[in-house]
Amino acid sequence: MIIIKTDKEIEKMRRAGQRLARLLDELLPKIVKEGTSAEEIELYVLKYVDEVGGIPTFKGYAEYPYATNISVNEEVVHGFPLKEKIFKYGDLVSVDCGITLDGYVADSARTYIVGEVNEEERKLVEATKESLLIGAKQAIIGNRIGDIGHAVQEYIEGQGFSVIRDFVGHGVGRKLHEDPQVPNYGKIGKGPKIRKNMTLAIEPMVAMGDWQVKILDDGWTTITRDGSKAAHFEYTVAVTENGPEVLTSLEYNSL
Incomplete structure (x- = not known):
């Protein structure tokens, strides 16, 4: 069942989203650097979430043991923030986390x-972020969920990359995962109708090579089967009368 939020509920998600945006947009870029460990990021995030009065959404969700997913290079999603995961020059590091504040979730990556990375790897990161904006712009009243996925897929494949199909975006609100699922592929005019005050976590996951993935023995960490590098961006987006509103970015608001 798709849960339509009230304006007051969206305001609560907006407050959570802005705190998460500050963490991901402003603070972590200064910390994710050569020689830093994934565990250091995890500990920083836990401290920050506590300071802003929130709860780390991921920790304990479906028995996941950490507050963050930290995925490096061929790791697509759900990478563990381990102390032995030391960032090296040329790494692509994806950080995915959520904050629950006043009972409502903001989710972003x-x-x-x-x-520095080579030109193709930089293009991968930039294209993944751009595809998120392109997809989010389709989150308007009267469109269909398939319009979002189609827009992401068309752009990414046009750039020579692949969208991951085994993991998708989702509704978000009181719970981290709500209906509907929001794939990063699809057909125009297909899927549930987008309505005012729906709140969606839109999250393109993109590989330089093939889209197929496998899950490692820890039961969580997901890597590309061909070992190609991947990138991941995610916003929590509210559907408003004035268009999509990004709740989890300091850079963007209305699209």
Whole structure:
């Protein structure tokens, strides 16, 4: 069942979203660097979430043991924030996390470049972020969920990359995962109708090579089967009368 939020509920999600946006847009870019460990990021996030009066949404969700997913290079999603995961020059580091504040969730992800990468890897990161904006712009009243996925897929494949199909975006609100699912592929005019005050976590996951993935023995960490690098960006988006509103970015608001 798709849960339509009230304006007051969206305001609560907006407050959570702005706190999460500050973490991902402003603070973590200064910390994700050569020589930093994924565990250090995890501990920083836990401290920050506590300071802003929130709850780390991921920790304990479906028995996941951490507050963050930190995925490096061929890791697509759900990477563990381990102390032995030390960032190296040229790494692509995706950080995905959520904050629950006053009972409502904001969910978001960014991919950071450590040092410098080659032109194709930089293009991957930039294209993944751009595809998120392109997809989010389709989150308008009267459209269909398939319009979002189609827009993401068309753009990404036009750039020579692949959208991951095994994991998708989702509704978000009181719970981290609500209906509907929001794939990063699809057909125009298909899927549930988009209505005012729906709140969606739109999250393109993109590989340089093939889209197929496999899950490692820890039961969570997901990597590309061909070992190609991947990128991941995510916003929590509210559907308003004035168009999509990004709740989890300091850079963007209305699209």
